[in-house]
Structures are given as C-alpha cells and as structure tokens.
C-alpha cells in the first residue's frame with residue numbers, strides 16, 4: 001500500500017469538549033507501531049455509550065468517539081503476523097490478550113489489558129495515534145471509529161470472514177453482541193422461560209433476539225417509547241408494556257402478568273431506578289436480573305430480602321463474549337442467517353451527518369444509524 005509507513009491525513013469527527021457538536025476535522029493518523037494495525041474504517045454504528053461519554057463525560061477530551069465499526073486492514077506494524085492488508089476486521093473496545101489471569105479463565109471476558117476493566121474516567125487507553133492541529137486526540141474506547149482510519153493493537157482487533165457485509169457486522173462490535181450475549185451467556189435463559197427486557201434500543205432488541213434464540217416462551221418488551229414495540233415483535237417479543245401507561249410500579253405490573261414474576265429480566269437502559277424495577281420484577285426463588293445498561297453516575301439500591309429470597313442480580317459487559325474469539329463466530333452466525341442485523345438499521349448517513357445521527361438517537365427516533373465512511 002502506498003500509504004504504509006506514512007502518516008495518513010483523513011477526516012474524523014472530533015469531540016473537542018463535552019456536550020458540544022462533533023466537528024469534522026482533518027486529523028493525522030500515525031503509522032502502526034509494534035503489534036499494531038492501521039484500519040480503514042468502512043462503516044460504523046452509533047451506540048448510546050458514545051452519547052453517554054459526550055453528554056455525561058467530564059474527562060477524556062478531545063477524543064474521536066465511535067466503537068461499533070468494521071473495516072479493512074491498511075497496513076501492519078512490526079510483529080504482526082495474524083493480519084495483512086485487505087483483511088476484513090472489527091475493531092474491539094475490549095481486549096483479549098490470551099495471557100492474563102482473566103483471559104485464561106472461561107468465566108469472564110474482562111482482559112486485564114483492557115481499558116474497560118480498569119477504572120478509567122477517560123474511557124480511552126493511554127496510547128493514541130491521532131493528532132489534530134498538533135494536539136493529541138484520545139482514541140475513545142481505543143477504537144475511534146468516527147475516523148476514516150484508526151490504529152488498533154492486535155489484542156483489540158478481530159479478523160472476520162471475507163463474505164462479511166461490513167455495514168451490518170459493525171453492529172456486532174458492540175450493541176448486538178451485548179444484548180444477545182447478555183441473554184444467552186449472562187442470564188443463561190432456558191427454554192420455556194418467561195423473560196422481560198427493559199429498554200428497546202439495539203441492545204435491548206438484541207436481548208429480545210437472544211431470549212428468543214434461547215427458547216423463551218414469553219418475552220415481555222418494556223419501553224416508554226411505544227414506537228419501539230413494532231421492532232421488538234420482529235425480534236420475538238410477545239407482550240408489550242409501557243410503564244407510563246400504568247399507575248402501579250412496573251414491577252407490580254409484570255408480577256401480575258406472570259403470576260409471581262419473570263424468570264429473567266434484562267435492564268438495557270442504564271437507569272438505576274429501572275435496574276431496581278427489573279430485579280423486583282423477577283420471581284423469587286430463582287429469578288435472574290442482568291444489568292446491561294451503562295451508567296457510572298449513581299449508586300443502585302434494593303432491599304436485601306430481594307436477594308435473600310433467591311433472586312440473582314448480575315451484570316454483563318459486551319454480552320460476556322471474549323470478543324476477539326467470539327465476534328468472528330457471531331459474524332458467521334449472521335452469514336448463516338442465525339442472527340438478524342438488517343432489522344436494527346433504521347438510517348444510513350455519511351460522516352458529515354454524524355451530529356444528525358446523534359440527535360436521532362437522543363430523541364429516540366432510530367434504532368441504529370449506520371455511518372458509511374466512504375461516502
């Protein structure tokens with residue numbers, strides 16, 4: 001490649017400060033160093049966690065957001081043998097070094113080398129290969145897919161099948177894998193069980209898809225935006241509840257609907273009150289509630305009797321998947337028709353329209369907008 005070993009100047013959407021629109025800038029992307037790969041981003045989704053950082057984050061700016069991308073290898077640094085230019089890849093916001101205590105355990109996907117497993121107010125790794133107007137710019141979630149090029153360490157990159165459709169499988173980098181795996185790996189939904197999913201964005205809809213795929217007999221979809229119910233039905237939801245349409249607490253409504261509570265509930269919003277409601281909607285004895293929605297702003301609370309009575313309260317990062325190993329398998333599941341992706345995509349835009357995509361998500365008017373980087 002003509003660009004190998006050289007700095008690439010390209011377009012990126014820079015978040016200079018919290019709460020402000022992103023600015024399309026020309027940034028400089030350094031060549032990949034040892035064990036690194038430079039990736040041409042082809043398509044990227046926008047996940048609520050990008051919005052969380054932009055609107056709730058205080059540290060970690062300037063940065064380039066975006067962690068739901070897919071692309072093609074442009075060049076590789078010294079020591080990289082597993083990737084070559086032209087390979088289709090997915091940048092990962094969680095590492096898998098395969099050497100640390102956590103990678104060696106089958107019980108977790110929390111690699112010790114991942115920025116996300118260490119308390120990290122900046123939501124970025126210590127290294128960035130980006131600069132703009134002579135100033136370093138952080139790589140949000142290490143990925144920064146709102147840039148035409150990004151640089152990844154080999155422990156943060158998954159090689160995927162050549163037949164993968166990049167403007168769809170990008171959703172497996174975060175939202176879809178997160179919800180789907182939360183149901184299958186974290187809740188471990190059993191055939192014939194009754195589930196409730198709170199929040200029907202891409203994460204929640206993927207959780208509905210996971211419950212269905214695990215054989216749930218009834219899936220109750222909960223959202224304050226009733227426009228989401230139609231999509232939830234496509235993914236397998238059987239019942240639909242808008243908490244605002246009831247005077248009673250939503251947990252009481254679900255307990256009545258299910259003769260004592262659901263077997264599994266998944267909170268896919270990031271609201272601590274709702275996390276409590278999701279727990280309290282579970283049946284005593286064996287109910288499992290999984291926290292999937294992200295927030296670091298508030299503590300959660302519940303009465304201890306909820307757990308003493310046999311409920312389990314747990315959480316899930318990226319669906320519990322060991323991303324470098326598992327994302328390529330999920331891509332194959334999509335190619336084989338076992339995982340839906342088209343149905344999540346409600347809008348397609350280009351990078352110049354990124355602020356419109358942010359507004360769409362803020363106002364609840366989309367499921368996923370795909371940003372096409374080459375248009």
Ligand SMILES: NC(=O)c1ccc[n+]([C@@H]2O[C@H](COP(=O)([O-])OP(=O)(O)OC[C@H]3O[C@@H](n4cnc5c(N)ncnc54)[C@H](O)[C@@H]3O)[C@@H](O)[C@H]2O)c1
Pocket residue numbers: 046047048049052174175178198199200201202203204222223224225228243268269270271274291292293294295316317318319361364366367
């Ligand atoms: N755990 C992880 O690894 C992980 C990974 C990705 C995303 N997330 C988090 O998952 C959450 C969902 O992400 P998304 O991209 O699907 O977001 P989204 O904004 O597309 O969807 C959120 C949905 O929740 C609904 N909602 C809001 N308040 C509600 C309430 N009180 N009751 C019921 N529904 C309510 C909204 O109407 C919307 O449909 C976010 O918090 C995100 O940060 C976590």
Ligand SMILES: [Zn+2]
Pocket residue numbers: 047048049050067068174175
């Ligand atoms: Zn995400």
Ligand SMILES: [Zn+2]
Pocket residue numbers: 095096097098099100101102103110111112113
């Ligand atoms: Zn590791």
